[in-house]
Amino acid sequence: MTWKPSALLPDLSPWRSSRDFRLLWVQGLIAYFGSFTAMVALPLQIKELTGSPFAVGAMGAVELVPLVVFGLYGGALADAVDRRRMILATEAGLALLAAVLLLNALLPRPMLWPLYVVAAGVSAMAGLQRPALDALIARIVPHDQLLAAAALNALRWQLGAVAGPALAGLVVAYAGHGPAYATTVCCFAVSVALCLRLSPAPPAGGAGRPSLRGIAEGARYAWSRPVLLGTYAIDLAAMLLAYPPTLFPFLADELDAKWSLGLMYAAGSVGSVVLTLTSGWTSRVRRHGLMVVFGAAGWGLAVAGAGWFDDVWAVLLCLAVAGAGDMLSGLGRSTIWNQTIPDGLRGRLAGIEVLSYSVGPQLGQVRSGAMAGWTGTRGAVWGGGLACVAAVGLLAAALPRLVAYDATTDPDARRRRAAGAP
Incomplete structure (x- = not known):
């Protein structure tokens, strides 16, 4: 058997075999792009408003607890409801939170407390959404293509992680926080439109209501x-x-x-x-x-x-x-x-x-x-x-x-x- 350099390239089988995977991949890339743009603009705005490293670092503290709590609850919820609806609802929630950042940035004197509230809200939405996204992959991708799907999803994240902060730095430096948040709002609006095209993903038969007993199970x-x-x-x-x-x-x-x-x-x-x-x-x-x-x-x-x-x-x-x-x-x-x-x-x-x-x-x-x-x-x-x-x-x-x-x-x-x- 002759080895070919193309054997090193990412396996595109999930992209070819699953329409929903293609939609999720594109939707995720756009959402990551918007998320990373806000992730750069938000701490920079806190720094400008306070001049305090402690105030910037406090954002991590307000994010951790919602992520843990809602991540566990989101996992139970993802097994009990339609995962497509859950992804769509949380993506719409993220769009609304980005709109709050935009409106606050357009005020003559932007306020500090909404930035922390939004940071906690984004963390909660991410905790709710990620289990549904992770759980959906195995349902829409053939079993023998799961590793290839993981590689393609990792590439999507990396593209967003590189391009999002790079653009955010330029936009904030030359145009201010408002345009950066406007970019995030637009990205999530497109993401929501793509999520609407996903196929329904109802819970498995016999799924119960989300509960502490379910989490313990x-x-x-x-x-x-x-x-x-x-x-x-x-x-x-x-x-x-x-x-x-x-x-x-x-x-x-x-x-x-x-x-x-x-x-x-x-x-x-x-x-x-x-x-x-x-x-x-x-x-x-x-x-x-x-x-x-x-x-x-x-x-x-x-x-x-x-x-x-x-x-x-x-x-x-x-x-x-x-x-x-x-x-x-x-x-x-x-x-x-x-x-x-x-x-x-x-x-x-x-x-x-x-x-x-x-x-x-x-x-x-x-x-x-x-x-x-x-x-x-x-x-x-x-x-x-x-x-x-x-x-x-x-x-x-x-x-x-x-x-x-x-x-x-x-x-x-x-x-x-x-x-x-x-």
């Missing part, structure tokens, strides 16, 4: 499945022990390269994009548990290198490799979830994933800042990276079923595959 299911438990645990360990962005300003100073700060923040995304654009080979992988383990271990090892090397270009290269490792692990996690979780529990498990996804980086920032006070900046970076590698190794040893996971033989994956493709 999802938690018990996750706890009873070592493969799923391993994906959550490894992701949490990697973010808790080796999440370094908080230390980038101090690392740039120690390397006598203040000019490199922006590149440090961007390097991980560059590595993720490169991995995604060359992800065609992952469609032939069946041992997705190994993808999770190797990706997370690679993330930790590369972060350790970023704290160890003295040369700033070596540091940037390590951060790019770390981003690629994180993306590899993320593709493995997403594929395992979509291949094994029953449709009736998918929303609740996605809600638990939102909890893991949000808490890990937040606690990781606290960990890195506290450790830097004891060991210095570079010690906190490389020490956290090595701790991540050790934790991933221990978790892999403690959860052998995750390492042994094979999409063709795993009982849960076979049951899900036998349940029928869209």
Whole structure:
């Protein structure tokens, strides 16, 4: 068999086979573009109104609790209602919140408190929406194309993450906050129009009303499945022990390269994009548990290198490799979830994933800042990276079923595959 360079390109099978996937992909790209535009404009406006770093940082505090609470509830809701309606309602809610930002920015003297209210509201809407979005993918994409769908969705996010902030910075600098928020409103209006064209996605038969008992049922299911438990645990360990962005300003100073700060923040995304654009080979992988383990271990090892090397270009290269490792692990996690979780529990498990996804980086920032006070900046970076590698190794040893996971033989994956493709 002759190897072709095209084998590295992303697998476009989900795009060709599913109309709803195409709609969601385009809708998501436009929504991400608008979201990232507001994510840059909002803290800049708080900074201009207050001049206080604490006031800007407080935005993260008001966002965390709604994300956790509504993420768990949104997971239960996604299993009990039509997921299309849930996505449409939350997208419309995000459009209204963007309109509040726009109206406030057009006032002669914009007020501060609405910015925090909107930040909390956006976090709540995101917590409600993400489980429904995640749960819908496995219903609209054939079982054997789920990893390719995860790669394409990751590429969509990366495009929005790069283009949105870049445009927002230019718009705010030259036109002010009003036009930036107007861009966000327009993006969400288009997104809502695309969501209206999605096919209905009613709940699975026998679905009950959202309740604490339902959330607990999802938690018990996750706890009873070592493969799923391993994906959550490894992701949490990697973010808790080796999440370094908080230390980038101090690392740039120690390397006598203040000019490199922006590149440090961007390097991980560059590595993720490169991995995604060359992800065609992952469609032939069946041992997705190994993808999770190797990706997370690679993330930790590369972060350790970023704290160890003295040369700033070596540091940037390590951060790019770390981003690629994180993306590899993320593709493995997403594929395992979509291949094994029953449709009736998918929303609740996605809600638990939102909890893991949000808490890990937040606690990781606290960990890195506290450790830097004891060991210095570079010690906190490389020490956290090595701790991540050790934790991933221990978790892999403690959860052998995750390492042994094979999409063709795993009982849960076979049951899900036998349940029928869209």
